Amino acid sequence: MGLTGRKEKILQAVVDGYIENCQPVSSSEIKEKHLPALSSATIRNEMAALEEMGYLTQLHTSSGRVPTAEAYRLYVEKLMPRRKLTRSELKIVKRYFNKKITELDDVLKNTAKVISEITNLTSVAYVQSNDAATILNIRIVRITDSSALIIIVTNMGVLKDATVNIGSGVTDEYCDSVSHFVTSAFAGHTISEINRQPNKIVKQVKKEYERVFSTILRIFKSYSHDDMFSDIVLEGSAKILEQPEYANLKKAKAMLEFLDAKEELVPVLQNSDDVNITFQIGKDNEIREGMPECAIVTASYNIGGVTVGNAGVIGPIRMDYSKVVSVLDYLSKTVQMLPAGEGAHGDGTEEYSSSVTSDTDE
């Protein structure tokens, strides 16, 4: 059912007002700030109707109105004003991204810091493991006489290194030849290809190389979608306590415990790839039992066309969505423009070693 223009306006006024003050919004307040032409009684009537429709509630019979989660969902979809970043906010972004960044991890970490600083909310960023990466080079590096380290270079960076036991009395030369062999076997394939049909790609393996091969295959498997390896960063967890909805110690604790278990945050943050910004407001996101009531807004970030991770904020349902969206949006563009891995290696230029190497123009 559609909302009349006036209802929309009142609802927006309530949401805006409540976001700002975290106080129930009264009819007279709306009259004064937004609709001086109407009487408070009329606004009261409209508010009663909005309550009937499920967009507003009252804490008690004689309090002003508070938006429901449903109202926020409508708000972010239709009502919310779109802003640009202010000059001082841009300054903060610059402060973090002016430094030379060479590592994907750092990109995400800085993104989290900026988000938290500008929105004044707890932010979270996470680097997605991506099995779309293409193998470029594999090197076996001797550590001791009998063990070696496996380095896998992909177009998205150095993935993971595992030690492998390769018998005793191994020389560097032997490692080099193994490296050469496994590289020629896997190079050019993506991890998911290899995981799907390992036998097709690796036709025959010399007996002596078997152990190395199986270890490498195991590494690749750990990159398959189910047991995703990922790295997650939180910034500004203390900021949760600035929000009046967590002024209650019990609620604050529930929230902080939720944040403490970083690993379990991953499924919550996962957002649909095709949408740039994902909202999870209130009951939307009851993925975990006993999860505290909150809202999560995440954006997915790309470098060179590949999604490298997500970043966003976690906070009370009443948050400044408008600001959050503008920050996430702006950063998504900023990150996108970071030089991808392989390109210009100018002398003295910083490069993104462990980041993405894309074939920009083909």
Added chain:
Amino acid sequence: MGLTGRKEKILQAVVDGYIENCQPVSSSEIKEKHLPALSSATIRNEMAALEEMGYLTQLHTSSGRVPTAEAYRLYVEKLMPRRKLTRSELKIVKRYFNKKITELDDVLKNTAKVISEITNLTSVAYVQSNDAATILNIRIVRITDSSALIIIVTNMGVLKDATVNIGSGVTDEYCDSVSHFVTSAFAGHTISEINRQPNKIVKQVKKEYERVFSTILRIFKSYSHDDMFSDIVLEGSAKILEQPEYANLKKAKAMLEFLDAKEELVPVLQNSDDVNITFQIGKDNEIREGMPECAIVTASYNIGGVTVGNAGVIGPIRMDYSKVVSVLDYLSKTVQMLPAGEGAHGDGTEEYSSSVTSDTDE
């Protein structure tokens, strides 16, 4: 000035009692639980004396006594009962250390988890960068035609990888030969040796290898003591809120903000190497302006005779020091017995290396 045996006993009773309940301890409580032979009046007199000496205070004239920071310092030094871990606590340790751990980062991370779980306090662990590591092997791994990754294997693990720009049209074979060359130049030396006298160790460098050499030297330098690289992990920040001393929102926030700024924690955690366990109780540790009142207990951890990092707890001044010490002590022994970096790598065991990439050339 020495304390009579009775004063000691009473002081210990107050500290123990206050640690347990976080309630001012009254004379009658001590009489009942610890000294039934004496009257409460006598105990009151002794308490008044202890207050005079600076070990006890009252919140108001008609409240029981509370230990001062000074009392805690005496307590950990002399009075505190020494405990062993209980069966259930040992179980927790086993749960975390039964898995095969091959990476130093994970050792410290697990240590932090165990500490937090057993003590129910916020714990912190940090990996010390150590320039005492001996170079075992250096490998240059080609990433693109013109850039490569430097892998440095030491007896303490894989240290750091940096990309280096090595001109264009480079082949794997070329990288192998560079690897060979730099390895033979540096292998067997510790990082600090190399930092002290780079010219002595590297006598002559072929022109074409110069860039690689200078990058490697820069990496080594970043391991020197002044600009220590370190990795810091927090576990259980939410547990702070379980402590009644941070029940006040303002205090809780101050504490969490303090913890949020992980990097700034490093100097606080640094403890003297020759002492196994370091206590910083109350004003002891006012390293940072506005640092919230708290106590920090840290232990340094060794593997193979080398200090690899510190781990400990941060909490209210009133904490169960006895338990904390027993946990830190036990873990220190457990960690000590872990295979050192170079030793036995289990068959096909996965190992995670933190790949830190530093910027390349000047």
Added chain:
DNA sequence: ATTAGCAAACTACCGCATAGAGTGCTAAAA
């Protein structure tokens, strides 16, 4: 040196009254 007894100090809790804010409803006005 120790202890019983007692007054004094202080907190914590409960109930009560009051002021203030905001609503819903009704009846009048537009």
Added chain:
DNA sequence: TTTTAGCACTCTATGCGGTAGTTTGCTAAT
């Protein structure tokens, strides 16, 4: 039919006062 003024009603927040309970320090007796 829509809007509005007026008013009674509801509920919160705050402050006050009184009471019960705890613990101390002091004094005098043991």
